[in-house]
Amino acid sequence: xxxxxxxxxxxxxxxxxxxxxxxxxxxxxxxxxxxxxxxxxxxxxxxxxxxxxxxxxxxxxxxxxxxxxxxxxxxxxxxxxxxxxxxxxxxxxxxxxxxxxxxxxxxxxxxxx
Amino acid sequence: xxxxxxxxxxxxxxxxxxxxxxxxxxxxxxxxxxxxxxxxxxxxxxxxxxxxxxxxxxxxxxxxxxxxxxxxxxxxxxxxxxxxxxxxxxxxxxxxxxxxxxxxxxxxxxxxxxxxxx
Numbered sequence: 001x002x003x004x005x006x007x008x009x010x011x012x013x014x015x016x017x018x019x020x021x022x023x024x025x026x027x028x029x030x031x032x033x034x035x036x037x038x039x040x041x042x043x044x045x046x047x048x049x050x051x052x053x054x055x056x057x058x059x060x061x062x063x064x065x066x067x068x069x070x071x072x073x074x075x076x077x078x079x080x081x082x083x084x085x086x087x088x089x090x091x092x093x094x095x096x097x098x099x100x101x102x103x104x105x106x107x108x109x110x111x112x113x
Numbered sequence: 114x115x116x117x118x119x120x121x122x123x124x125x126x127x128x129x130x131x132x133x134x135x136x137x138x139x140x141x142x143x144x145x146x147x148x149x150x151x152x153x154x155x156x157x158x159x160x161x162x163x164x165x166x167x168x169x170x171x172x173x174x175x176x177x178x179x180x181x182x183x184x185x186x187x188x189x190x191x192x193x194x195x196x197x198x199x200x201x202x203x204x205x206x207x208x209x210x211x212x213x214x215x216x217x218x219x220x221x222x223x224x225x226x227x228x229x230x231x
Contacts (some may be wrong), residue, residue: 037214041158048208049150049158051219060219092158096214100172102148102160 002027002098004105006091011110013083021108023076023093030073030097037096040069040078043107044089053078085112115139115220117209122225129199129229135192135209135222143187148212149194151205152224159205162194163212176202199229 003026013019029036040053051060053069056076066081080087093105121133133149148163162173162183171183182195192209206224213219 035215039214039219043158048221048223049210050221051213054213054215054219058216090157094158094160094212096212100163101174102163102212102214104158104160107157 001101002029002095002103004093004095004103006093006105006108009106009108011108012113013080013087013110014113015085016082019080019083019087019110021078021091021093021110023071023078023105025074025076025095027098028073029076029095035097036072038069038071038076039094039096040067041092041094041104042087042089043092044086047089049092083110083112088112115218117220117222119207119209119222119225122207122227124228124230125199126231127200127229130195130197131199131227133194133196133207133209133225133227137190137192137209137220140211140218140220142190145211145213145217147183147185147192148210149183149192150208150210150212150221151203151227152208153202153205156205160212161207164192196227199227201229203227204229 005024007022038056041049043049057069068079090107092107116138119135149161164171164183180198184193208224210221
């Protein structure tokens, strides 16, 4: 199984400042079809997860452009250009290149300083 | 409006069974792979199982293989998870979700809570 790791596991950010989360996989996430199936999810307190980005860097409808994704192979990053209070919550990366099983990272908890 | 509404969760003793349901509306259910994803108390997300749109393929995480069964009814736009031989470590909120990996929209329900305890 592909193991996903994230760092940091906890992040205290300042409103208006940037923040970033790293995600690494134990195997390249480049699929045989040339796509990289790496998603990022946000889970606000008490809510269901919501996908923010798919295939590394594609934003879902309604996701603010302050969220961006980058990376390739086994190393990926979620960046928030200017953190807002509504960004508090858990962030997960997920791979769907080598499945089953689909695997998630352990999650990064973002709070506001 | 897209809706995924899970039901069927509850309290069950170890070794017991539960059947979760997920009724959907507002999207083309029969065109999507569907998944169950769970989240144990205070823990992260764990993919449990998925099923192809025509039921021709089903996959499970190793820890539930042989105990859980995923099915769907496209005529009812509904997804199901039959859970048998339940263990304490199955205690979690269970989400019904599309878990789309490509450009298709991604939808999640609000979850249903399963507690396995004596």
